[in-house]
Amino acid sequence: MGSSDSFVKFDKVDKSYDGETLVVKDLNVDIPQGEFLTMLGPSGSGKTTTLMMLAGFETPTGGEIYLEGEAINKIPPNKRGIGMVFQNYALFPHLTVNENLAFPLEVRKLNKSEIEEKVKKTLDMVELGEFGNRMPLQLSGGQQQRVALARSLVFEPRLVLMDEPLGALDKKLREQMQYEIKHIHERIGITVVYVTHDQSEALTMSNRIAVFNDGKIQQISSPDVLYEKPENAFVANFIGENNQLKGKVKSINGKNCVVTTDHGDEITSLKINVNSVGDSSTVSLRPERVEINATEGNFENSFNAKVKELIYLGDHIRTRVEVCGNDQFIVKVPNSYKGANLKEGSTVKLSWKASDSRALDLR
Amino acid sequence: MNETTAGSILTTEGIPLKVSLQKAERRNKIRAILLVAPLLLFILFTFLIPIGDMLLRSVDDSYINTVFPKTFKEYKKWDRQDLPSEELYKTMFFEVKDSEGYAIGKASTRMNYAKSGWKSLLKKSKRKFKKIEEGPYKEQMIAIDKKWADMEYWKALGVMVDATTAGYYLNAVDLKYNVDKEVVRQKENRRIYNHTWVKTFKVSILVMIFCLMLGYPISYLLSTLPLKYSNLLMICVLLPFWTSLLVRTVAWMVMLQQKGVFNNLLVMSNIIADENRFKLMYNETATIIVMTQILLPFMVLPLYSVMKTISPNYMRAALNLGASPLHAFWKIYMPNSVPGISAGCMLVFILAIGYYITPELVGGKDGQMIGNWIAYHLKTTLNWGLSAALGAILLGVLTVLYWVYNKLVGIENIKLG
Ligand SMILES: Nc1ncnc2c1ncn2[C@@H]1O[C@H](COP(=O)(O)OP(=O)(O)OP(=O)(O)O)[C@@H](O)[C@H]1O
Ligand SMILES: [Mg+2]
Numbered sequence: 001m002g003s004s005d006s007f008v009k010f011d012k013v014d015k016s017y018d019g020e021t022l023v024v025k026d027l028n029v030d031i032p033q034g035e036f037l038t039m040l041g042p043s044g045s046g047k048t049t050t051l052m053m054l055a056g057f058e059t060p061t062g063g064e065i066y067l068e069g070e071a072i073n074k075i076p077p078n079k080r081g082i083g084m085v086f087q088n089y090a091l092f093p094h095l096t097v098n099e100n101l102a103f104p105l106e107v108r109k110l111n112k113s114e115i116e117e118k119v120k121k122t123l124d125m126v127e128l129g130e131f132g133n134r135m136p137l138q139l140s141g142g143q144q145q146r147v148a149l150a151r152s153l154v155f156e157p158r159l160v161l162m163d164e165p166l167g168a169l170d171k172k173l174r175e176q177m178q179y180e181i182k183h184i185h186e187r188i189g190i191t192v193v194y195v196t197h198d199q200s201e202a203l204t205m206s207n208r209i210a211v212f213n214d215g216k217i218q219q220i221s222s223p224d225v226l227y228e229k230p231e232n233a234f235v236a237n238f239i240g241e242n243n244q245l246k247g248k249v250k251s252i253n254g255k256n257c258v259v260t261t262d263h264g265d266e267i268t269s270l271k272i273n274v275n276s277v278g279d280s281s282t283v284s285l286r287p288e289r290v291e292i293n294a295t296e297g298n299f300e301n302s303f304n305a306k307v308k309e310l311i312y313l314g315d316h317i318r319t320r321v322e323v324c325g326n327d328q329f330i331v332k333v334p335n336s337y338k339g340a341n342l343k344e345g346s347t348v349k350l351s352w353k354a355s356d357s358r359a360l361d362l363r
Numbered sequence: 364m365n366e367t368t369a370g371s372i373l374t375t376e377g378i379p380l381k382v383s384l385q386k387a388e389r390r391n392k393i394r395a396i397l398l399v400a401p402l403l404l405f406i407l408f409t410f411l412i413p414i415g416d417m418l419l420r421s422v423d424d425s426y427i428n429t430v431f432p433k434t435f436k437e438y439k440k441w442d443r444q445d446l447p448s449e450e451l452y453k454t455m456f457f458e459v460k461d462s463e464g465y466a467i468g469k470a471s472t473r474m475n476y477a478k479s480g481w482k483s484l485l486k487k488s489k490r491k492f493k494k495i496e497e498g499p500y501k502e503q504m505i506a507i508d509k510k511w512a513d514m515e516y517w518k519a520l521g522v523m524v525d526a527t528t529a530g531y532y533l534n535a536v537d538l539k540y541n542v543d544k545e546v547v548r549q550k551e552n553r554r555i556y557n558h559t560w561v562k563t564f565k566v567s568i569l570v571m572i573f574c575l576m577l578g579y580p581i582s583y584l585l586s587t588l589p590l591k592y593s594n595l596l597m598i599c600v601l602l603p604f605w606t607s608l609l610v611r612t613v614a615w616m617v618m619l620q621q622k623g624v625f626n627n628l629l630v631m632s633n634i635i636a637d638e639n640r641f642k643l644m645y646n647e648t649a650t651i652i653v654m655t656q657i658l659l660p661f662m663v664l665p666l667y668s669v670m671k672t673i674s675p676n677y678m679r680a681a682l683n684l685g686a687s688p689l690h691a692f693w694k695i696y697m698p699n700s701v702p703g704i705s706a707g708c709m710l711v712f713i714l715a716i717g718y719y720i721t722p723e724l725v726g727g728k729d730g731q732m733i734g735n736w737i738a739y740h741l742k743t744t745l746n747w748g749l750s751a752a753l754g755a756i757l758l759g760v761l762t763v764l765y766w767v768y769n770k771l772v773g774i775e776n777i778k779l780g
Pocket of ligand 2: 047
């Protein structure tokens with residue numbers, strides 16, 4: 001029952017290692033051709049396991065995986081034609097860079113000149129043309145990483161998997177490589193499934209991000225939607241910074257609802273992940289969407305707050321306030337005349353729009 | 364302040380940097396030397412000096428010169444055409460007569476290697492010379508024993524006049540000096556060493572190959588299993604180390620004899636007839652089987668320690684790139700395990716080539732190795748010179764093998780742990 005429009009399809013996939021706990025539960029994902037999909041999630045959430053099932057090194061305990069409409073559960077890893085970049089690169093230490101790249105081509109019995117040409121072309125693509133005769137250990141971390149990338153692409157696979165490929169690099173190199181991988185993806189239009197637990201990496205690189213927690217996909221959508229419109233409290237909390245106010249739904253009014261906090265304040269929010277009056281809810285709100293002492297504009301929510309702490313961060317001032325019974329509420333105040341006037345201990349007025357606050361499930 | 368005067372850098376206190384560095388390092392050097400000194404001394408006295416002594420002994424021929432110094436001086440004047448002059452007979456007479464009995468005994472043993480018959484001749488003469496009061500001696504000596512008139516005996520002395528000899532090395536490869544100091548082959552029925560050498564290498568290589576064949580899969584399994592199982596299996600592999608070598612060897616004797624467990628089982632289950640029992644004990648087969656079992660851990664340990672460091676991701680990557688499991692193993696896993704293979708093979712081969720106790724106990728006549736001959740000459744015939752020569756050849760062969768190995772594979776490709 002493979003679907004024709006999706007390139008990779010996970011259909012109700014379960015995985016258990018020990019027969020007691022499911023590390024991947026009822027996984028359903030469709031990946032269209034040419035997409036850059038990132039799996040993002042905390043450690044132990046089942047990302048690597050999912051990738052390993054796709055590559056063929058683990059077999060699903062239940063469900064089926066389809067590649068181009070073909071069920072691949074029974075196909076061994078060497079027959080899948082999927083490229084993979086391993087976390088520690090797994091470059092063959094006894095072979096030169098050229099030999100590493102030639103390996104998948106020799107296995108496929110290409111003739112010598114063809115192999116040479118493809119190896120050269122792919123090495124040039126990752127800008128390592130002159131390093132072909134080096135041994136992998138004679139390369140820097142970033143260069144090794146690029147060789148691993150080149151090796152996973154050289155045999156023109158249908159799909160490339162990458163498991164935290166940049167995990168071992170320092171921050172600067174990491175960012176540089178993020179762009180390089182992204183550009184290569186755009187240039188050759190290959191489908192990529194990428195694993196990371198670094199959210200900024202996920203946000204920069206992906207077409208879509210699947211947020212994993214506890215073996216389940218919590219939300220799968222494009223980076224902006226994920227950030228702007230998280231569908232549950234885990235995603236809201238995991239992606240970016242976010243303020244949470246807990247309470248109970250008092251009334252529902254079309255798209256909006258009113259949540260009464262334990263402190264008694266009433267917050268008007270978008271109704272996202274609550275169903276009926278009386279449900280417990282977490283209201284989620286991005287720090288940059290809160291105005292301090294707003295003089296104009298149309299805000300549904302306005303509350304008095306006490307300034308607890310000011311942290312000077314150059315372009316903005318991170319302000320911790322107590323509002324609606326939550327003293328960990330963060331507001332980002334631009335470093336303008338407004339910010340300059342703030343004092344610890346003073347009282348300010350906070351305002352935000354109903355469309356910026358989202359009533360989610362309780363966590 | 365750091366200053367540069369006349370090209371040398373000074374430290375803050377004005378001492379040249381180099382001098383100051385040397386001073387600092389000298390203390391470290393002394394400390395290092397003191398730390399290794401006990402071991403160094405130990406090795407010097409228990410290993411290097413004995414080995415040096417062995418090498419000297421294998422060419423040493425000086426003892427006989429201390430028993431017959433005057434005779435040998437006189438001997439050098441002899442033309443080797445006719446019987447020696449009265450003068451040579453006379454010096455020989457007095458040196459035999461005046462020497463201590465045990466010195467003559469020891470010297471005659473050596474002389475017997477050059478020409479058999481010397482020993483009995485000297486024994487008889489020593490006894491009878493006492494009765495001879497005055498010269499001329501030549502006739503009287505010949506009267507005691509006709510051998511004194513035999514040119515062969517006199518000529519054979521020529522092999523021994525030098526203080527060093529290659530004779531033991533010649534013996535070790537079934538050659539010898541004839542009485543004219545020409546190198547000739549041993550008599551047909553006395554050629555034993557060459558085929559023992561061949562057998563020693565054959566057995567060692569076979570044992571090495573069997574150990575590798577049995578040890579490689581086990582090590583692979585050990586390196587991939589979770590720790591709690593691999594520890595248990597490791598204990599099983601090391602079990603042989605816990606029991607005495609003798610106990611294990613005797614257990615094999617019980618197993619492999621013609622009326623032993625193994626043959627009994629085969630007969631009982633009607634696989635072979637009672638009169639066709641396999642001869643598995645007291646021959647070369649027994650030597651190979653038992654040595655393989657005893658030396659197996661020396662193969663498994665280095666293999667395991669190397670395989671443990673080979674990331675399972677290499678194999679995964681190879682599969683992922685499209686290689687069949689066999690191809691991936693052969694092209695990726697195996698080359699990465701070469702340091703372990705080298706170390707294991709080297710260890711097993713070196714241990715096997717000098718092995719002594721197992722062939723002695725289970726090898727019978729046909730399963731003896733060069734180590735058994737070394738022990739035999741050391742303990743039974745007391746021909747230490749020959750023992751030393753055999754040992755030195757063994758040492759030389761291993762050194763050459765090591766050198767060849769280093770040229771071919773590179774010594775950095777050995778990893779013992
Ligand atoms: N081979 C295995 N045997 C048993 N349990 C395993 C095995 N591999 C992973 N697990 C378990 O499965 C769960 C998910 O692991 P997985 O490696 O998929 O996490 P992950 O999301 O990749 O985490 P990380 O970000 O730390 O790499 C974990 O609880 C882990 O302990
Ligand atoms: Mg992982």
